[in-house]
Amino acid sequence: MxxxxxxxxxxxxxxxxxxxxxxxxxxxxxxxxxxxxxxxxxxxxxxxxxxFKDKNALLCAIAEIGFEAQDRMIRDVLERSDGEDGKALFTGWVRTYIRFAQDNPETYDLMYGKEIWKRGDPTPSLQQKSKASFRLWVDLVERMQARQVLPGEHSALRTAQASWAAMHGLARLLIDGIYAQRQDLEEIADTVVNLITRSNGD
Amino acid sequence: MxxxxxxxxxxxxxxxxxxxxxxxxxxxxxxxxxxxxxxxxxxxxxxxxxxFKDKNALLCAIAEIGFEAQDRMIRDVLERSDGEDGKALFTGWVRTYIRFAQDNPETYDLMYGKEIWKRGDPTPSLQQKSKASFRLWVDLVERMQARQVLPGEHSALRTAQASWAAMHGLARLLIDGIYAQRQDLEEIADTVVNLITRSNGD
DNA sequence: GCCGTAACTTGACGGTGTAAAGATCGGGCG
DNA sequence: CGCCCGATCTTTACACCGTCAAGTTACGGC
The missing domain is CATH 1.10.10.60 (Homeodomain-like)
Structure with missing residues (x-):
């Protein structure tokens, strides 16, 4: 049979x-x-x-995979760009982050949206994975501060939170359909980077 | 009867x-x-x-009222702070914006969230109102550029888009339940302002 | 071979947005 | 004054949704 x-x-x-x-x-x-x-x-x-216990658990599982994919993408960028100067590295990361959001808008929404984080409740393993992912960003910010690409007047954590928020806001523009022009968005992303980084980075 | x-x-x-x-x-x-x-x-x-034609139309109507309230709050700040220097004015605006989002998280979500802008379709009158609201921000950015609080290397529009995205990302942190500490959020907001503005503003 | 248990199915409940059609009333016109 | 039109509101119905409870099937270990 x-x-x-x-x-x-x-x-x-x-x-x-x-x-x-x-x-x-x-x-x-x-x-x-x-x-x-x-x-x-x-x-x-x-x-x-x-x-899966319920729909929320399923969504968390998918979001986790999203984090893994995003981390992989970003680690790739870090490894690939070894000799680059600080600002180029930073720019590369931001562009990669935005590109991930552009290419996987729904996944990004799941990873960082209120469906899971507010309305639902995030699985412990998802929380851990997202924290680890943010940790990567904090590490980068620390290195950027050391290289004087980012100002050192605030703690690495605060600087990381603030800059990540800027990046996230950008990604949200696209995902929520507020601003859809993909071309413009990349220009806006570069503008954000220029606003945030010090002009005389190493 | x-x-x-x-x-x-x-x-x-x-x-x-x-x-x-x-x-x-x-x-x-x-x-x-x-x-x-x-x-x-x-x-x-x-x-x-x-x-109301459907649920979307009702939500649009409520979002519109939200924009009116937000605009009123922000215009208040502008009028009240007349003699202040540029950076203080800018900071005041950002703080007011964030406070509005903190105090009316659900309304903010309606105004800028995907419920209306992506999943639903925004009423023409809502679109117009939101555009006018963003116009206010562009005007402020222009003035900040003139006063050298914000760099003038990019167009006012791009600079406005980028800085607004940063502010919006911050608001989103709270609304989506990603980062809930209200106290910290204000510190992060200040960090964003410091990252974006030039240290030697007028 | 049996049996516990994990995997899967069926049926039901209360919830959603809204289309279609019927009921009721206020205001303007003859 | 009487009538009727159109705006306002109600009823009924449909196709969805998430998931609880109870029943069915089949595999793995003794």
Missing amino acids: SATKPYHHGELRPALIEAASAIIRDSGIDGLSMRRLADSVGVSRMAPYHH | SATKPYHHGELRPALIEAASAIIRDSGIDGLSMRRLADSVGVSRMAPYHH
Whole structure:
């Protein structure tokens, strides 16, 4: 009876994440419903609940993967640009960050949006992963302060929070549909970098 | 028959906006449903649809009022601080902006969130009002550039977009529940201002 | 071979936005 | 004054949603 679909799916959990990601990618977060997801992997409505406590847990899992992908992208930039000067490195990071948000708007929304952080409640493992991701940013900011690309008058933490907020605001412009011109957005991103960094960076 | 409630409400539209604002204020945007709203003003579920095309239209109307309130707050700051130097003026504006977001998080979310701008579609009159509001910011930025509080190397528009994005990102931190410490947030806000403004402003 | 348990299904409940059609009333005109 | 039109409001219905509770199936270890 291999022709008819088996009672046990076998690989349901990864299949769910895969399918959910696909739905989110091209129908948005609002387009993802547990029922539609279940249908799309050919399983009953409640089956997903044996692998995820509720919808929030599923979203957290997807957001986690998002953080992993983003971290990977950013680590790549750091490794690739070894001999560059400070400001170029900083600019590269910001551009990469914005590009990630542009290319995966729905994932970014999940990672940093209120669906999880305010309305839902973030999984401990998601919290940890997001904290680690921010830690990367703080480290960069520290290095930029040492190289005098960023001013050192405030603590690295505060400077990191402030500059990250600026970057995040930029990403939000796109994601919330407030400002959609992709071309302009890159120019605005560069403007943000120029506003924040000291003109005489190392 | 004045004891029993009349068939025609008479002042339903303003009553709806009032009630909806109240619900949003203390139950969040997600807490507002057309049915609950209708119940709360003692009217049938479909009655609101005679005054607002759909839920989106109602939300736009409330967002508009939000813009009016925000504009009023900010104009107040401008008028009140006449003799101040440039940077103090700029700081005052940013603090006021952030405070508005802190005090009316749900309204702010409605005004600048994706509920209206991406998922829904903004009313023409809302678009106009939000554009006018941003225009205020561009004007301030122009004056700050003239006074050398902000650098003049980029156009006023780009500089306004970039700096507004920074401010908006800050507001978002709070609204999305990513960073909730109100005290810290004000410090971060000041850090943003210091990062953006030139140290030797007029 | 049996049986516990994990995986999955079915049905139901209360919630949502809103389309369609019916009921009621106030105001302007004959 | 009487009538009727149009604005206002109500009722009913539909297709969704998340998920609780209870039932069904199949696999792994004894």
